[in-house]
Amino acid sequence: MEKSEKAFLISDSAGLIATMKTLVKKAGYILDVLKDVDEINKKELKGSFNIFFIEGKDGERTIEIFKKISDLKEIEKFMVLILEKKNTKLIRDVAQYGLNDFLLTPIEEEKIDLIFSKALLAKEFGHEPTHAFLIGASDRVSKKAVVVDQLPNILKNVSLEDVLRAKLDGIIERFEKIDGGITDLILSEVEKTILKIALEKTKGNKIKASKILGMNRNTLAKKIKEYKIAVK
Known part of the structure; x- marks a missing residue:
């Protein structure tokens, strides 16, 4: 796969940085670590699809980071919030600035793979700044993803299993407390x-x-x- 995607981690936590570098490398990407969003070079990011992993350690600072990245209208981006534990309020607060998905630590290798699969789908079909990806691939993406004559284009970069996982991952999570199979x-x-x-x-x-x-x-x-x- 031609790598026109770039991955960034905005964090100052040594442990998270080390973990993410290892996992992102296994996924076939290089991770650039930034301490602050102001370090972003907008000119370098034009023409590439940029995946931002943002540590949600400080609520107000995290919201400000999402807002600043959201304001970079000239670059394509996919934003992922990293949390130690689920913080519904923070998720809602940053959703308005284009949050696409979130991860909980400790982060598993398959979760990183899934994030990149979702990001590739977003890149392939385009997506509006929305938190729809919190339940998997957005409805807009998933509807296009199953159109017969679009499948060959998706499968060049993403397997059919990845497409299904991107949608079903969130659906199953929403139904996990319901007795009986779905x-x-x-x-x-x-x-x-x-x-x-x-x-x-x-x-x-x-x-x-x-x-x-x-x-x-x-x-x-x-x-x-x-x-x-x-x-x-």
Whole structure:
């Protein structure tokens, strides 16, 4: 993958800096450490996609850092808040300045991989400054990510598993306290979405759609009725 992405950590904690350097290097990137947002060289960041990891140790200072980065309108960015424990108030406070996701320490290698996957999706499709990524990939990104003719472009840099993880990670977290599995719910939503896409791509032609889906027309008709899909 061509690296036109840059990763930055704004922190003065030696332990966090050492951990993040190791994990980001394993993910295939180089991490630049900054003590303050004022050290950012805007000219150097133009033309690249910039991933900022911001330590949320001091609430007011953290908010100010997010605000300053948000004001850098001329550069593309993806902002991640790092916390020792979940701080809902701080998350909400920085969300208005374009927070994309957050991490809790101790940080696991797979979480860093997931962050870069989400960032690549954001880079591929564009995203508005929003905290929608707190529940995985934003709705805007995920809807585009499953369009059939877009998949080859995504899969050049991100695997299908990464795309699914980016969306399902947050969904499962929201349902983790509910008794009973959510597999059927998720699978039915995935199937419904695939059916809709096939019908959209074939302009409502059920014969062509059934061939794409690998199911007979009667089964397709039954599922269209079951999911109450409007066919144009």
